Amino acid sequence: MDTNRPESAIRPLIREHTGPVIAIRRTEHGNSSDLTAIVECENGPFFIKAVRNRPGGRRDSLVRERMIDAALVHIAPPLLWDVDAEDWLVLGYEVVDGRSADFAPDSPDLPLVVDTLARIGRVPLPAFARDWTESRWDRFAVDGSEAELFRGDSLLYTDINPHNLLVQGRRAWAVDWAWPTKGAGFIDPALLVLQLIAAGHTPASAEKWAAQLPAWHRAVSGEINAFAAANLRMYGAFAERKPDEDWLKSMVAACEAWTGYRGITAT
Template sequence: MNAPATGTRLPWHAVPEQIRQAVETHLGAPVVKAVTQTSGFSPGAAARLRLADGRRVFAKAVGPEPNPLTADIYRAEARIAEALPADVPAPRLLASFDSEGWVALLFEDVDGRLPADPWRTDELRRVLDALTQLATALAPAPAAAPPAEQRLGEQFQGWRNLVEARETGADDLAGLDVWATRHLDALADLEARWPHAIAGDSLVHGDIRADNLLLTADKVMVVDWPWAFVGAGWFDLLQMLPSVRMQGGPPPEEVFTAHPVGWDADPAAVTAVLAALTGFFVRQSRQPDPPGLPTLRAFQAAQGKTALEWLRTRTAWT
């Protein structure tokens, strides 16, 4: 199952005029062209801007509607982006500001494209090599970020939430994978080990997928850093592989165990964190659509399916 990583973007012309004027003030030139970028799930505006002086800039802007949480996500991204060292392959933040409930971020424009869907072998190889370089550059963490347990604590209890919902009758588990239903209590116990398993001193992006990568002529640029945290350096590889499989890539287990970032990772720790990640995808896919994000649940369901296949391989539970 493949699901596109696209949401409902706000066109640049629909951003309030005072915000667009503030963007031009920060950039020192008027905008003459704006091209909306459709990838990603944010309900805000995301556009490549061409300025009257010939410069190109990538702009993101979001207000308090329709999803009131997105503005804080943008603020978190600004804090991380501003602190990233120059040798990290990520677009440089030029400016950010808050105004009347709106948050805007202005980045250098990257002349790149998303990886092909389905994945091409050569492009996946480039991305996997880039993850090795990224893990090296981000250990120990060169920028302040929340610890893993703070960042993921509310998310990584999906199996336990499903156990509770089963007991209270809030969820009859209809449609849940048969293997997951049979092992639900054991999955909840395994998931509970993730906080210790994910311990580490690396800065972790936390949300690497094809739609958060840009391939240039000679680099792989990693964009969208609001979920960054400090933890195990192998998490980015683990977290990315279910989406790679979903989009036509190879089985996650063979990629993870053959990768320099993954081959030295403690197997029990990896399985516990994978259980928590899988539980997050599976449980979230059963929730109502969040405001302004009508395609997110289908994307989570697709990742949950491939992550569950991987988890079955690692646990070897029948």
Template sequence: MATIRIGLDRLPPAARAAVEEHTGPLLTVEETAEGFNSEIAARVTSATGTWHVKGLRTDHPRAWTQRREAAIAPFLTSLAPALRWRVETAGWDLLGFEALGGHHADYAPDSPDLSEVAALLCRLGETPCPVIELRHAEQRLEHYAAHPDDLRFFAGTHLLHTDLNNANVLVDDRASQGDRARLVDWAWATRGAAWLDAGYWVTWLIAAGHAPASAERWAAEIPAWHIAPAEGITAFAAANANVWSEISTADPDPWTLRLATAATAWHSHRRTG
């Protein structure tokens, strides 16, 4: 379920003052609509720079997502915006990230962004998994796998993002080709099998209009996909369909229903293809 968003102006004065110790007096505050985890999400500008600010109350049930993003940020060079500062005061945990330019990735079948996302996932696959507290993929999928034995396919030692929503991928056309995309929102970072992020991407590609076979061809641009056992991919498609079925039942929004339909289509393709 999405977290209720509030404006930066509703922060306690002490929290706002703590932010401005890092930024200087704020000149502009542009609230952002994307993302579901944060109570505060805004692009702020002062005389000294621009930042993307994310925040939650320290007693929020998902306060752990702020801690996770702060812990992993130093390890994400070339993959994500840099974390410039963190404020924990007056009952709030606030993160100030480098403000990236660009647009949200377009996953449509003919989009030039697809090759950039593939390159990004290749870079992620080459990034060592940091020795910090992360959930394991087999734990996250434990209640969704069709068979308990399927969980062995998802286990591994690689760093995963796991939320390949196109809104979490920013593409900057001004950067060098092959290095234009960055991943934001690392709250659900996970340790698991190297090919799983390509699998998560498949569902989003189908939801954007790809046939399952086309989506899998894009997944095959990621080297780790080629070491994934076919039965493991099918097991993941089954588990992912169960995940989205649960999400769309609990929160029947058009976008959750679209993802559930896509996940089911992929699972059907794996079983019959």
């Protein structure tokens, strides 16, 4: 047995919860973990996320994901069990038999996506998340005072994209809570705007969908403008470092379309 491979290493660790394991099938997405997979087993199936149990970003991310689960009832798939062993941290979730949401214009999934984000926006910030201050956009703000516009006491999802909104029947689940944070409530709606533009919406159409979210209306134009410009700088910097990544080019184009629509110059 190759115990260096995550599948082999975690099998004995999760057996208490899974029973005999038939197969561990890796999923297509899930770069924030060492392993994301569907476990076919006697007691399952289960969706698992596993990281090596050592200090650092991946472990910290999965610890946050474990903590936030209880606040996300009927929003994210429930966490059914976890294993915190010497070498591995593993989370076991209920499997959602869904598909990636379609963000394209006129998609019937859009009301489901907006409803899911609205439900996230109504989740009170848990006490344990008080120090999870959002700071990813700070270095792309013009100065410290502009970065302060991104502060707030809302629970933020921040990882909005079609792969993380799974449609099952007439509802959507928000999955992969890899890095929930605390910040200004308009941030999640603004990130939806960027994703919709990247999916083919005009900026005006994208903002109309965001306008269905209460947090969008609580923001002032200057806050949204500052965030839009910060995203353009951020994705521009990422694209320069990774010029072969087409998705980064797509996001730069979406940011340029949005800032152009709002009459913003981001230098």
